[in-house]
Amino acid sequence: MSVTTAYQDGVLVLTLLRPPGNALDLDAVLLLERYFDLAIHSPPERGMVITGIGETFCAGVDPALFASHGRDLRGELVRAITRMTARLLAIPVPVVAAINGTATGTGFVLALGSDYRLLTDAPGARFGMNGALTGEPLAAGLLDILKAELGPGLARRLTLTSTLLDANTMLDLRIADEACPSDVLLSRAVDKAAVMAEQPGFRTVKRQVRGDLACSVQDRADNGNDPFLLAFG
Known part of the structure; x- marks a missing residue:
């Protein structure tokens, strides 16, 4: 399974488990959407933590896998990402990102969708939107x-320069x-x-x-409103 769940001190911990890099495929996105939806309808009283296994939080969508998909499957994945992030934002209890390593693309936005962001201080970790370089879709x-989280200026710079x-x-x-x-990132996130x-x-x-x-x-998720959806074909 690409996402695991466990409770620590009453806090629900979701762990991305898809090595290498905890990169996302359609199944992982749909599973996250499901868990986020459950957290909306049955919120964990002491909040939620999202983290990854190993030294990477989430390297976004697997670009090689995305490139291998046909047009319909690419569109399905892009729409699923928007639905998944909509569900994340709607969780009524605190969501803390325990960013245990590099977070790029959709993984970076998972962190931005969280209410509090805790980073590892590991010197090699890097964070941002590099889809223009890797070919990852920008739903x-x-x-x-x-x-909303970075402002249009910084969002422009990070996305267009990778x-x-x-x-x-x-x-x-x-x-x-x-x-x-x-070594204390997860426990600190649970406490927070x-x-x-x-x-x-x-x-x-x-x-x-x-x-x-x-x-x-x-609204975008409900209406399938993505003006550049055909660009991912």
């Missing part, structure tokens, strides 16, 4: 999140919230999710702060 839902950032730059640009050693969840007004404030973005991406 419309991903672009909505990039623009620039990958180190942990210090992620912190300087306030894309990430905190960095810590790899639980503390955030204890706030009695968290769900209301999350709807106020992230609700417009969640609705926008969900």
Whole structure:
């Protein structure tokens, strides 16, 4: 299975498990969509953590696999990515990304869709959107999140240059919230999710702060509204 689940101190931990690089295929995206949907309808009271196995958080969509797909399957994957990210944004409880290593493409946007972002301080980890270099698709839902979380200027620069950032730059640009050693990353993320969840007004404030973005991406998912969908054929 490409995604595993377990509870730690009452916090639901989703772990990407698709080596090498925890790259996503259609099955993994659909499984994430399912788990996120379950978290909407039956929220884990102490929040959720998303992480990866090994030294990579998520290297996005497997570009070689995507290139091997026919037109219909490519379109299905792109639409599934938008649905998956819409479900992530709609989870009412805290979602903390424990970014245990490199996060690129869709993996980078998984982190941006989380409510709090904890980075490993491993020197070799890199983060960003390099689809222009690798050929990974940029689904419309991903672009909505990039623009909302980074602003249009930084989103433009990262996507069009395929620039990958180190942990210090992620912190300087306030894309990430905190960095810590790899050996305490998961426990720190679990603690952070639980503390955030204890706030009695968290769900209301999350709807106020992230609700417009969640609705926008969900609208794209419901209507299949991706003006460049044919470009992925």
